[in-house]
Amino acid sequence: xxxxxxxxxxxxxxxxxxxxxxxxxxxxxxxxxxxxxxxxxxxxxxxxxxxxxxxxxxxxxxxxxxxxxxxxxxxxxxxxxxxxxxxxxxxxxxxxxxxxxxxxxxxxxxxxxxxxxxxxxxxxxxxxxxxxxxxxxxxxxxxxxxxxxxxxxxxxxxxxxxxxxxxxxxxxxxxxxxxxxxxxxxxxxxxxxxxxxxxxxxxxxxxxxxxxxxxxxxxxxxxxxxxxxxxxxxxxxxxxxxxxxxxxxxxxxxxxxxxxxxxxxxxxxxxxxxxxxxxxxxxxxxxxxxxxxxxxxxxxxxxxxxxxxxxxxxxxxxxxxxxxxxxxxxxxxxxxxxxxxxxxxxxxxxxxxxxxxxxxxxxxxxxxxxxxxxxxxxxxxxxxxxxxxxxxxxxxxxxxxxxxxxxxxxxxxxxxxxxxxxx
Amino acid sequence: xxxxxxxxxxxxxxxxxxxxxxxxxxxxxxxxxxxxxxxxxxxxxxxxxxxxxxxxxxxxxxxxxxxxxxxxxxxxxxxxxxxxxxxxxxx
Numbered sequence: 001x002x003x004x005x006x007x008x009x010x011x012x013x014x015x016x017x018x019x020x021x022x023x024x025x026x027x028x029x030x031x032x033x034x035x036x037x038x039x040x041x042x043x044x045x046x047x048x049x050x051x052x053x054x055x056x057x058x059x060x061x062x063x064x065x066x067x068x069x070x071x072x073x074x075x076x077x078x079x080x081x082x083x084x085x086x087x088x089x090x091x092x093x094x095x096x097x098x099x100x101x102x103x104x105x106x107x108x109x110x111x112x113x114x115x116x117x118x119x120x121x122x123x124x125x126x127x128x129x130x131x132x133x134x135x136x137x138x139x140x141x142x143x144x145x146x147x148x149x150x151x152x153x154x155x156x157x158x159x160x161x162x163x164x165x166x167x168x169x170x171x172x173x174x175x176x177x178x179x180x181x182x183x184x185x186x187x188x189x190x191x192x193x194x195x196x197x198x199x200x201x202x203x204x205x206x207x208x209x210x211x212x213x214x215x216x217x218x219x220x221x222x223x224x225x226x227x228x229x230x231x232x233x234x235x236x237x238x239x240x241x242x243x244x245x246x247x248x249x250x251x252x253x254x255x256x257x258x259x260x261x262x263x264x265x266x267x268x269x270x271x272x273x274x275x276x277x278x279x280x281x282x283x284x285x286x287x288x289x290x291x292x293x294x295x296x297x298x299x300x301x302x303x304x305x306x307x308x309x310x311x312x313x314x315x316x317x318x319x320x321x322x323x324x325x326x327x328x329x330x331x332x333x334x335x336x337x338x339x340x341x342x343x344x345x346x347x348x349x350x351x352x353x354x355x356x357x358x359x360x361x362x363x364x365x366x367x368x369x370x371x372x373x374x375x376x377x378x379x380x381x382x383x384x385x386x387x388x389x390x391x392x393x394x395x396x397x398x399x400x401x402x403x404x405x406x407x408x409x410x411x412x413x414x415x416x417x418x419x420x421x422x423x
Numbered sequence: 424x425x426x427x428x429x430x431x432x433x434x435x436x437x438x439x440x441x442x443x444x445x446x447x448x449x450x451x452x453x454x455x456x457x458x459x460x461x462x463x464x465x466x467x468x469x470x471x472x473x474x475x476x477x478x479x480x481x482x483x484x485x486x487x488x489x490x491x492x493x494x495x496x497x498x499x500x501x502x503x504x505x506x507x508x509x510x511x512x513x514x
Contacts, residue, residue: 341468348471355478365442371474372449378481385488388512389495 489513 353359353367356374361367454473489512496509 341466344468345471348468348475351475352471352478355475355482371478375474375478375481378478378485382481382484382488385485385492385512388509389488389491 349364349367352371353361356367356370359367359370359374361370454470454477492509492513496506496513499506499509
């Protein structure tokens with residue numbers, strides 16, 4: 001038993017210091033307390049553990065490498081024994097265990113980037129990870145969640161894993177894999193770079209699509225979509241993601257595994273082209289189909305609905321490939337001008353919305369309605385006030401001769417004023 | 424022919440298009456500057472811009488008038504009916 005305990009602490013030392021390096025001092029402190037307790041119980045073990053720990057602390061970046069092989073052989077031996085021991089010491093560590101529950105949320109946000117390569121890492125090191133997971137509850141949970149982790153091998157599944165993975169497996173990743181994160185980030189260069197390259201490929205794709213090529217229609221559609229997305233905040237992300245998917249399908253990049261990353265990355269990527277195309281407002285309504293985008297575009301064309309028809313006609317002719325070059329250029333120019341016009345109109349609408357008090361309508365028609373009403377009421381108010389200003393000086397003598405003119409000019413509720421003026 | 428295609432493309436937006444055109448026309452009627460140039464086809468952005476400017480000028484005017492009214496209110500008796508009128512105007 002005592003023989004097992006130091007090994008358990010041994011493993012703990014591996015994970016804790018490295019995790020403390022990653023800004024989890026509390027947990028390490030808590031763990032250290034437990035470690036201290038056990039050390040106190042086992043006299044001869046103290047030196048051994050302290051030495052080990054000092055070694056770890058001196059080399060924060062490398063212990064993971066050392067710990068990994070060390071943990072692997074010991075893990076299999078002591079897994080069960082650990083569990084028994086840990087179950088016994090569960091009361092002591094209960095407080096410590098509860099604490100990580102709170103911390104995992106913090107970590108989940110804090111180390112999300114680390115976690116996404118993590119799933120692919122965990123797949124390769126699940127056994128060792130589970131072995132190195134020191135707390136008993138966590139160990140058991142790791143076992144339960146191991147199939148889940150195993151399923152999450154590809155990077156593509158990393159983003160969808162984000163919500164479904166319950167906190168405990170994350171914690172195990174944190175503890176067991178933070179020791180591995182340092183080397184893994186270096187070693188799993190391919191897996192990391194895969195995600196990075198996928199992201200980069202999305203960037204490249206989205207930037208390449210505007211370039212003319214065989215898929216002129218696709219590029220034009222992309223441009224128009226980008227333009228529309230730039231203008232219509234509703235559909236920005238959706239359109240660009242759709243266009244990006246089309247681009248990748250046409251460009252032959254990514255594939256299904258990268259598709260999700262594409263959609264994820266394009267949300268951020270296209271925000272820059274969207275921003276560059278002048279509308280900087282964050283999308284108010286993200287979920288919108290292309291039809292809505294089209295409708296939104298056409299609603300903007302109040303006086304130039306014919307231009308929209310021309311656009312659609314051009315786009316359709318574009319697909320047929322008849323006089324494609326001229327049409328595409330004309331359509332391009334059209335798109336640009338339309339986009340600029342729409343941008344201006346949207347800008348003015350936003351300014352108007354700010355001016356109108358208590359205007360919570362996002363719909364253009366209702367907003368214009370309110371603007372009209374507000375304008376009328378404002379005009380009326382100004383008129384009344386000017387009349388009121390005119391009323392008071394009437395009190396002074398010598399000004400009375402003006403009153404009839406005022407009374408005649410303004411036939412609105414000034415009967416009372418007229419009455420007391422002539423009193 | 425082209426109008427038919429556009430109608431097919433967006434049945435709902437057509438309605439809102441007309442609505443918006445009508446509303447913009449109403450706005451134009453309210454605006455003093457553009458009223459004379461009504462026969463002309465003024466762009467929507469111009470109308471919106473003029474509306475914003477007009478609203479701002481009206482706001483300023485309202486502020487000025489309320490200031491004046493409050494000053495006047497101080498000069499006269501508080502119990503007089505005019506004071507009530509002025510107070511109602513200032514709100």
